[in-house]
Amino acid sequence: MEPLTHPLLDEATVSQLRATLLADETSWQDGRKTAGYQAAEVKNNLQLDRNSKTAKENSQLVIKQLESDPLVKSFALPRHIHGVMFSRSGIGQGYGMHVDNAYMSSGRSDLSFTLFLNEPESYEGGALCIQTLQDSKQVKLPAGQVIIYPSTSLHAVETVTAGERLVCVGWIQSYISSNEDRTILFGLNAGARALLAEHGRSPELDLIFQAYTNLLRRLGS
Ligand SMILES: [Fe+2]
Known part of the structure; x- marks a missing residue:
């Protein structure tokens, strides 16, 4: 299945969201806390504490946008959107090649998504790399755009070499697992x-x- 890339948030919404996330100075923590055992060794980033007020309110905003988008609905047939996290990677941070856990405490992962929250020109490196049969697809989208791809794929985040990468990631349990x-x-x-x-x-x-x-x-x- 080919990934879907799609504009999800307008400019005003994404810049408001970015400002809210970065204004929270106390809720960012080491990303290894939420990694599965295979991923923990390759994960190196900061994540917003899921139990923080900032994370709860803003993950709801992202979920509502995904649930109300006709193209996303038709493509993903979402039954449950879950595990939503905000992640930032500074210089030297990335996420090595891994596959997402099939089952999480929040649900089954049929599709994974990455919503880009800052402009690609503001950081170097940081592309999402999705492994295909003989190649790797590199994805770095404008702020407000989302990529939704099968959770069955091996994928990585390139090490950031300048600036900071800010994204929202999460999973979709679809009505259709295949x-x-x-x-x-x-x-x-x-x-x-x-x-x-x-x-x-x-x-x-x-x-x-x-x-x-x-x-x-x-x-x-
Ligand atoms: Fe992943």
Whole structure:
């Protein structure tokens, strides 16, 4: 399954969010506290304490945005968005190659997301690297844009060499655990929605939406 990159927060929202996070001087802690056993050895960053007021309020904001975005809904079919964390990496910090835990105390990870919160020009290094079969896809998006990718992927964060990288990461438990099934459903839904936008409702389109909905019911969990 190909990752989805998508604008999620507008400029005003992202700059307000960034200011709120950085104004909290007491809640940032060593990222190794939240890593699984395989990841702890390769994790090197700062994370906002999930129990802090700043983290709770702002993770809700991100979850609401993801849940209300039609493209994200169609792509990820989210049942539960969880484990949301704010992370900052300064010079010398990164996150080595790893795979995210399949099950966390907060839910199953079918899809992982990284929402970039500062502009790519403000830091060097810090790209999210997603391993493909023979290559590695490097991703560094403008502030407010999110990438959603299968949690089955090996991935890393390049070491930051200048400035500071600020992101929000989290996981999606999808109604559809299989990447392949989710990809098929996404294509069907995208095609039907495009037909609806172009030609309006029709009995034929009703049949396609019916098949889509019943396929989702059959494959979902
Ligand atoms: Fe990860």
